[in-house]
Amino acid sequence: xxxxxxxxxxxxxxxxxxxxxxxxxxxxxxxxxxxxxxxxxxxxxxxxxxxxxxxxxxxxxxxxxxxxxxxxxxxxxxxxxxxxxxxxxxxxxxxxxxxxxxxxxxxxxxxxxxxxxxxxxxxxxxxxxxxxxxxxxxxxxxxxxxxxxxxxxxxxxxxxxxxxxxxxxxxxxxxxxxxxxxxxxxxxxxxxxxxxxxxxxxxxxxxxxxxxxxxxxxxxxxxxxxxxxxxxxxxxxxxxxxxxx
Amino acid sequence: xxxxxxxxxxxxxxxxxxxxxxxxxxxxxxxxxxxxxxxxxxxxxxxxxxxxxxxxxxxxxxxxxxxxxxxxxxxxxxxxxxxxxxxxxxxxxxxxxxxxxxxxxxxxxxxxxxxxxxxxxxxxxxxxxxxxxxxxxxxxxxxxxxxxxxxxxxxxxxxxxxxxxxxxxxxxxxxxxxxxxxxxxxxxxxxxxxxxxxxxxxxxxxxxxxxxxxxxxxxxxxxxxxxxxxxxxxxxxxxxxxxxxxxxxxxxxxxxxxxxxxxxxxxxxxxxxxxxxxxxxxxxxxxxxxxxxxxxxxxxxxxxxxxxxxxxxxxxxxxxxxxxxxxxxxxxxxxxxxxxxxxxxxxxxxxxxxxxxxxxxxxxxxxxxxxxxxxxxxxxxxxxxxxxxxxxxxxxxxxxxxxxxxxxxxxxxxxxxxxxxxxxxxxxxxxxxxxxxxxxxxxxxxxxxxxxxx
Ligand code: SF4
Numbered sequence: 001x002x003x004x005x006x007x008x009x010x011x012x013x014x015x016x017x018x019x020x021x022x023x024x025x026x027x028x029x030x031x032x033x034x035x036x037x038x039x040x041x042x043x044x045x046x047x048x049x050x051x052x053x054x055x056x057x058x059x060x061x062x063x064x065x066x067x068x069x070x071x072x073x074x075x076x077x078x079x080x081x082x083x084x085x086x087x088x089x090x091x092x093x094x095x096x097x098x099x100x101x102x103x104x105x106x107x108x109x110x111x112x113x114x115x116x117x118x119x120x121x122x123x124x125x126x127x128x129x130x131x132x133x134x135x136x137x138x139x140x141x142x143x144x145x146x147x148x149x150x151x152x153x154x155x156x157x158x159x160x161x162x163x164x165x166x167x168x169x170x171x172x173x174x175x176x177x178x179x180x181x182x183x184x185x186x187x188x189x190x191x192x193x194x195x196x197x198x199x200x201x202x203x204x205x206x207x208x209x210x211x212x213x214x215x216x217x218x219x220x221x222x223x224x225x226x227x228x229x230x231x232x233x234x235x236x237x238x239x240x241x242x243x244x245x
Numbered sequence: 246x247x248x249x250x251x252x253x254x255x256x257x258x259x260x261x262x263x264x265x266x267x268x269x270x271x272x273x274x275x276x277x278x279x280x281x282x283x284x285x286x287x288x289x290x291x292x293x294x295x296x297x298x299x300x301x302x303x304x305x306x307x308x309x310x311x312x313x314x315x316x317x318x319x320x321x322x323x324x325x326x327x328x329x330x331x332x333x334x335x336x337x338x339x340x341x342x343x344x345x346x347x348x349x350x351x352x353x354x355x356x357x358x359x360x361x362x363x364x365x366x367x368x369x370x371x372x373x374x375x376x377x378x379x380x381x382x383x384x385x386x387x388x389x390x391x392x393x394x395x396x397x398x399x400x401x402x403x404x405x406x407x408x409x410x411x412x413x414x415x416x417x418x419x420x421x422x423x424x425x426x427x428x429x430x431x432x433x434x435x436x437x438x439x440x441x442x443x444x445x446x447x448x449x450x451x452x453x454x455x456x457x458x459x460x461x462x463x464x465x466x467x468x469x470x471x472x473x474x475x476x477x478x479x480x481x482x483x484x485x486x487x488x489x490x491x492x493x494x495x496x497x498x499x500x501x502x503x504x505x506x507x508x509x510x511x512x513x514x515x516x517x518x519x520x521x522x523x524x525x526x527x528x529x530x531x532x533x534x535x536x537x538x539x540x541x542x543x544x545x546x547x548x549x550x551x552x553x554x555x556x557x558x559x560x561x562x563x564x565x566x567x568x569x570x571x572x573x574x575x576x577x578x579x580x581x582x583x584x585x586x587x588x589x590x591x592x593x594x595x596x597x598x599x600x601x602x603x604x605x606x607x608x609x610x611x612x613x614x615x616x617x618x619x620x621x622x623x624x625x626x627x628x629x630x631x632x633x634x635x636x637x638x639x640x641x642x643x644x645x646x647x648x649x650x651x652x653x654x655x656x657x658x659x660x661x662x663x664x665x666x667x668x669x670x671x672x673x674x675x676x677x678x679x680x681x682x683x684x685x686x687x688x689x690x691x692x693x694x695x696x697x698x699x
Binding site for chain 1: 559599637679684
């Protein structure tokens with residue numbers, strides 16, 4: 001099995017540790033992973049701003065880099081969802097379709113494809129899980145509180161394999177943090193208020209770390225935590241799954 | 246004209262109030278969850294409701310004609326209005342013919358959408374809204390901020406103040422029971438003395454020509470039963486084919502709206518009583534245009550339960566008035582641009598696309614996907630302005646070329662590390678209330694080159 005590692009632009013630039021943890025975790029599980037050097041961005045920032053019609057260059061580059069792998073894996077539910085739902089190339093639609101069906105968010109890849117039942121990690125801390133909307137509602141990484149349906153959560157299933165971890169409950173289990181891509185700057189007031197409320201829910205329930213499947217939501221909450229001089233840290237889920245091993 | 250971001254920034258100036266607004270609506274959302282979970286068949290009901298509406302919309306022309314024929318046969322006069330203006334004129338004509346200049350109205354978002362009240366006021370006709378919440382915002386001279394809970398943005402103390410001023414309750418009185426009793430006396434007098442009543446329509450049944458109005462206060466019944474003239478105003482999308490379909494919607498509507506099993510009053514109107522006139526105004530006002538937009542057609546399935554507003558984390562923290570349109574919230578944000586792309590270009594962006602709205606919607610409207618699609622339509626239409634277009638082109642240029650991307654990324658991180666004030670300044674909306682991420686020395690790509698490349 002050859003896996004193409006897709007590291008979204010902002011993770012590449014600002015949170016390389018999330019990328020490194022993803023890579024190391026996959027390698028530990030015996031997967032052959034390649035990081036195609038010329039990848040940039042999935043094009044979501046443009047598309048969510050209403051400029052999907054300008055994403056052709058990104059799409060072409062993405063297909064160039066990732067067609068041909070057995071799977072494409074990424075530590076970002078939001079970018080994976082964008083690729084899955086919106087990546088098209090009129091002259092290479094077959095390859096594009098392959099990319100769309102083979103792209104996986106890392107936790108779903110671990111539970112559904114690798115079907116891991118044990119992980120090497122140890123993380124003896126109180127952790128709150130932020131369920132990012134695109135991963136949860138878009139990729140169905142976990143059950144959604146709005147639906148009358150059985151409960152499950154792929155990220156929690158994995159976190160529970162980590163030794164010593166204490167997962168804290170939240171008052172609102174799957175409320176949006178307010179990041180929302182460019183929403184975080186165009187709707188600054190509401191975005192920040194949502195972020196503050198999300199962070200408070202974690203703080204009030206005693207979290208020492210806030211984790212999740214999307215670094216972008218974590219970046220937004222980190223910005224709020226640091227402005228408050230809070231000691232609470234954010235950490236991508238792969239960093240916890242890969243910790244202390 | 247202020248846009249959604251500006252209006253919600255003003256709303257957010259008072260944080261305790263935002264907290265209160267958010268918590269009140271979240272409480273309603275939780276009641277909805279509990280009610281939905283009492284029915285194991287909930288998701289099947291949603292699917293059925295969505296399919297029936299889809300079928301109806303696909304055959305709307307036939308069902309409308311069937312409804313018209315049956316209603317006429319029942320002795321009801323049917324009118325057709327192409328837009329808001331025609332709707333208002335028809336209502337006025339009916340009232341003028343009877344020489345009526347004082348009327349009662351039960352809550353109808355359609356008449357809000359058509360701005361009927363100010364139109365009638367201009368013609369010298371006095372309108373009293375009889376839904377309690379609606380009456381409160383009417384006294385405050387404000388539009389409703391929510392389609393089911395019109396005055397959800399007002400605290401009881403503020404309502405007490407309004408009642409003191411307009412209905413003569415004691416100063417400082419804020420006990421909901423006392424205030425409701427005062428409103429009751431005030432409204433009863435109106436019901437008894439006004440000869441014409443306007444109601445909305447929740448469901449109209451093609452098979453029988455009848456219509457159903459759902460309220461919790463019974464005010465639509467009071468108005469319609471006591472009046473000589475009953476005018477029911479409905480959007481053409483309110484139709485369902487048969488009576489037997491109604492139960493599905495009645496089970497979904499109240500549970501989705503407030504968590505009740507069913508609305509307190511679900512009143513069926515079929516024919517005028519002896520000596521009474523009954524009129525139905527069928528209003529298009531942009532609906533057939535939306536029906537013609539394939540990607541947005543599903544928005545016409547809406548049964549106006551308000552669940553998408555209660556669950557929307559943005560609506561809860563920005564207030565209904567920030568949407569500057571009669572129907573606020575997620576559903577309003579996909580309906581409004583259909584009426585005017587320029588005026589409402591901001592609304593599809595007033596969302597994080599979290600998708601919670603689509604999940605609570607009892608008729609399974611793909612609300613958040615439609616928000617995304619509206620963004621594409623609006624920006625292609627040039628509603629984003631030249632600057633935004635240019636910056637997006639620059640972004641496209643950078644991201645389409647790996648070399649440019651790497652150089653720009655390096656430069657960006659170097660700036661963040663060494664001259665933070667360049668980005669950490671008040672003109673940067675991220676920095677206003679959040680710190681910037683710390684820039685690492687190495688990107689992932691650079692780390693990979695060093696550590697993994699053979
Ligand atoms: S869009 Fe759906 S959830 Fe929103 S008001 Fe309409 S029916 Fe209710």
